[in-house]
Amino acid sequence: MTLLPFGFYDLLDQLAEPGCAICALARRDADKLMDTILYEQVVDPPTQEHFRASRGLCAEHSARFSEIRNALGVCVLADQVLDEVLTILDKTPARGGQSLGRLLTGAGDSPLARKLAPERPCIVCEAQARGETHYAATLARHLNDARLDEAFRLSDGVCLPHFVTALEQTTDSAAAQRLAGIQRNIWRRLKAELDEFMRKSDAVNARGETMDIESDSWRRAMTLLGGERGVFGRNRGAGT
Ligand SMILES: [Zn+2]
């Protein structure tokens, strides 16, 4: 009997809900982590060191961190980051020397700008990326479990970025084929819904037909192509 990885049942349950299951679990785990940080780890030295090195959180997680309503916790960590930034400001020249190359382009060198750049990613983004890879690997490698296979077939599929991650996590060609085959069927159904939406929206063809399941297909399609808001930001572009 295969040993099931941590998160297998979470994935199984989440596949029954609308949208990409990996996006939803990633968001859930990120929220839990931010709660844990705020209520248990604000004075924890490794957490404080990470916040200093990452210069705080990314824009998305900064906004959600403030929504947790633990003002004192947020204050302690923001104070650490500001202390780090001010220490760098005190010690580092804002502008470096000119070189011939820079004179020609007009661009200046700023040691301060370089020093202020984050040395590590946002602590929540870092944990979230690990979680996404883990759930994608669980899906990719355990589709031979009849329960997961059925749940995935009946689901909305995973979003395009997580489909790519899952394919990268497959360990053999049979698993990759199975994963791709199911996702292809799901996307074919979604495309048929988009086509039906367009057909019914066409004034020439319209015969008072009411919209059915395809009524929000355009919205679901955008989310399933781009991933859920808050999971994929503009920092997840090509080559990153
Ligand atoms: Zn996703």
Ligand SMILES: [Zn+2]
């Ligand atoms: Zn982040």
